[in-house]
Amino acid sequence: MKLWKSWVIARKDFSTFRTKRYVIYSLVVVPLLISIGLPILIWLGIGNAPIPPSQLPAIISGLNDVFNAFSFFFVILAGFLPISIGAYSIVGEKLEKTLEPLLATPTTDGEILLGKVIAAFLPSVIATYAGAVIFMVLMDAVTSTKLGYVYFPNWTVAVILLITVPLISILSTEFNVIISARVSDVRAAQQFGALIVLPLAAIYVATEIAFVSLTPANLLLISAIILALDAILFYVSRATFRREEILTKWK
């Protein structure tokens, strides 16, 4: 497998995505909404009334749980962002009739799929990281101003951003590329692809009702499961990428 060919395909996709407005919107608007919206919520929640020093530890402890849960939003975001790109990756090529000449080049299925995965993964992870940095800076600004302490960075968010986010982004990308190769409409691909977010939303709800605690250890366990799923999905994507079916059965 020639990795540079995958990079060539990914770079071409980056250039194409730059012209797709809905891809840009999803990469910019959604992370910004989360990274700016959540700190505003906390700012408004704390209010301007002075906090008695005796209540401060309880408030900080409660907020820390909320911040951990909010940090998990970036895992959901990393699962969500590749949907628009991943869904476009194969279906878009097919709709624009560009897949046949691409498949006619001396490029293997693995090289093409890896290129598609990179094309969806990199922008999604970069957008997630940018959103997370804005989120942490604003949150720290709120807590230092209102409560006199800073919460970020910490080990939980470090595990989330450095391990869980890239792994879930790869999983979502692979899932969406697989879906994309099975359906013939970008919107259908996006709808099916969005299913990847459901288990993540379930984990978020579980943290909110204190069923799961987002400790670094638990996050590492979740990440290990995602890593195993990444490997399985890459194998599945290669096994189910059938050039003939894509070329002859899609209308």
Next chain:
Amino acid sequence: MNNLTKTFGDVTAVEGLTLRVDEGEVFGFLGPNGAGKTTTVRVLACLISKTSGEARIGNYEIGNDADALKIRKIIGLVPDNVGLYEDLSAYRNLDFYGRLYECTVAQREDRIEHFLKMLGLWNVKDRAVRTFSKGMKQKLAIVRALIHEPQVLFLDEPTANLDPEFQKTVRDFILELKREKRTIFLNTHNLDEAQRVCDRIGILNTKLVAEGTPEQLMESLEGRKTEVQLQQVTPAVTGTVERLGLRYVVADDNRLVIDVRDPEKENPGIMESIVAAGGHIQFITEKHATLEEVYLKLVRDEQ
């Protein structure tokens, strides 16, 4: 190709295709929609698998996974849909494919410039392809297929939906490639194009119905005929033709259509006899079936 067959479930797209296309030859495939032309090209381009039979390109075997990448390296494909990245520039489209075909930077730069200049697209190389006309896109798709200097070129309906001027440009370009001794496999509905460009033609209707040079195919329908226009066809003229042992038809009062096997040898003697019999010759033309007549007859017979 030897007995090449491709089925999709119960539907046979190509049946028992046996054919040889030599290096440097332009071979045209004619056939109605659904005749299996595109399927054949896709099998040969290793895009879809064959069901049975054998096919080779050079020393490489179609259907052998180890050979598939090598085959794709030596062939160029212009599919029936041009399939260009509309949001990218012409140059970026070609450069992308040049990289996938493993061309060096210098090769990519040289070839892109050479072909785009050759087809009059150099001045618009930085424009997004979506701003191009159909003809410009078609030319660009041909350049894309040539970017790695393939030995074999598959052109699937390269002039479909183009206006006559662009058709001529593309046809002239194919003739230029022919002069460069490239092996070209041309799928077309355009009989005139096939006749002008192809060394040999195959008429496909799932099976190979007929195959030969355009001249051979045209002769195959009616044989060769010489049409003589006289001031008047007299009994003396028809009598002399009969005495030569030739079959003839009096088309009207002043035209005689004579069956000939070898007109280059037979015609001078025939003309001398007619003149000797008092016939006053105005015109002599070779009359033969058109490729369109041959095509329609063969396809209808097959159906």
